[in-house]
Amino acid sequence: MDKNKKRITIILSIVIVLIILIVASVTTIILFNKKKKSAIEAKTELAKIVSELGIQDKNIEYGTNFNLANFKIPNDVKVLIDGEEITNTYTFKNLGKTAITFEKLDNKGQKETETINVNIVDTKQPEIIGAEDRTIKQGETIDLKENIKVEDNTDELIDVSVIGKVDTNVPGEYEITYIATDQSNNSSEKKIKIKVEANSNAVVNNNDNNNKVNDNKNNTQKVVNTQPNNNNAKHEQKAAEQAKQQPQTQPMQQSQTKQQAQPTQPAPVAPKQTSQPTPVKPKQTQESTPTPQPKPKENKVIYANLSNFEQIVLKSTKPVIVDFYTETCGICKYISPIMDEMAKERTDFKIVKIDANKNFALAKRYNFRLVPTLIVFRDGKEVKRITQPGTKSEILSLTR
Structure with a gap:
């Protein structure tokens, strides 16, 4: 009997403890949820706003x-x-x-x-201001970037690229295209026509007319009228012909004098034959045996890719100008002959071209979005770059 009472007491104790634990747990959960609900309600008001x-x-x-x-x-x-x-x-x-x-x-x-x-x-295109049709006289100098500016809503400094040139020595109508692109890749384009009217008093100029700075102004001292040049050339030509004739006429005068003094002797004919070859022979000898000159090796543009980029560019002992281009890029096609000229003229630089579409990893590595992008490397490191150049003078700025 005592054992049963003891057993019942133990069971009741366990039940009471469990009830207490359950009640405590439920109370804690209720209080936690209430607090959380209050916080959610307070935050929901702000979130709703x-x-x-x-x-x-x-x-x-x-x-x-x-x-x-x-x-x-x-x-x-x-x-x-x-x-x-x-x-x-x-x-x-x-x-x-x-x-x-x-x-x-x-x-x-x-x-x-x-x-x-x-x-x-930023979805707004930049605005090209100052590009209007115009008429000039044959022989006048013209700077295609003069009074041209670009305005953009982001207030960034945007340069304008010029495609096309005006041959001010030849009358006619020329189309010029201006292109401006902002940092959000919004691009605007404006085409104008420049008419060159014939001028009988025209003088020749160098036609480098799409530089940022009008280089023609510095070259006006070299302008020469074509008509006076032709006359001077004729005078020089006549003088040269007279110089050639003098060695031949002097022996003839001497022979005639001898003939008058000794009319019966035929001896003057022999001096005439021997005196004529004397001025001619040295010229024939000089012209027939010119000193052979070795033909200088012509520098050319190097086409590189991802596999040989390190060897051609990064390990080069010369500074390298790399032109990242694409086959469909209009500006790329325009500056291509300029890059060919630079390869021949600037032997102190190595000119390299890389197709950005076929070598996307390089484009990604050097982080550019627009083509053409020209980057200068010295001792394997980038030192300078320009994007979408429109003139040779812009590209030459990389060599300074």
Whole structure:
């Protein structure tokens, strides 16, 4: 009997302990859920305000104004953009993702926050200003970049590329294309026509007319009228002919004098025959035996790829100008003959061309988006680069 009572007592104790544990667990869960629900409700109020704005992960154009007055934002909600508190209006001027943070104090003084991201983009094309049709006289100098500028909404400095040239020595109509591309790859193009009118008093110029700086102004001293040059050439030619004739006429005069003094002797004929070859023989000897000159080795553009890039470019003992191009690029085709000229003229540099489409890994390694991109390497390291050059003078700037 005592054993049964003892057993019952033990069982009841265990049941009571279990009940206590269950009650404690349920109470803890209820209190935790209540606290969590309060926090969610407090945050939901701020989240609801933010969601009603409707700008989460939206693309917003560069330069757009964010005006608090245009949104239903309570006065007790603080708005921060990139960490800066906004009280009235904010203008988006940083391309890429921008964080907008909303802060609010709950009933207990606890700060609640909600953050959304917007993407600032630039889709506006740059504007080319000053490129208009014009007429000039034959022989005038012209700088195709004079008074040309580019305006863009991002306020960045954008250079304009010029495709085409005007031969101011030849009357006619020439088409010139201006191209401007901003950092967001928005591109604009403008074509103009330049008419060269005939001018009977025209002088010859060097026609290097699409430089940033008008090099023609420095060459005007070298301009020469073609008519006076032809006359001078004729005078020089006559003088040369007279010089050639003098050795022949002098012996003849001597022979005639001898004939008058001794009319019966035929001896003057022999001196005439022997005196004529004397000035001719040295010339024949000089012209017939010229000193052979070795033909200089002509430098050419080197075409490289990913497999030989290190050997040709990075390990070169000369500085290297690498032209990253594509087969479909218009500017690439335009500057191709300029690169060929540079390869012949600048023997102190190595000129290398690489197809960016076929060697994408190199394009990715050197991080460029536009072609043509010209990069200078010295001792295996990049030291300078330019993108979409339009003139030879721009490309030559890489050699300085």
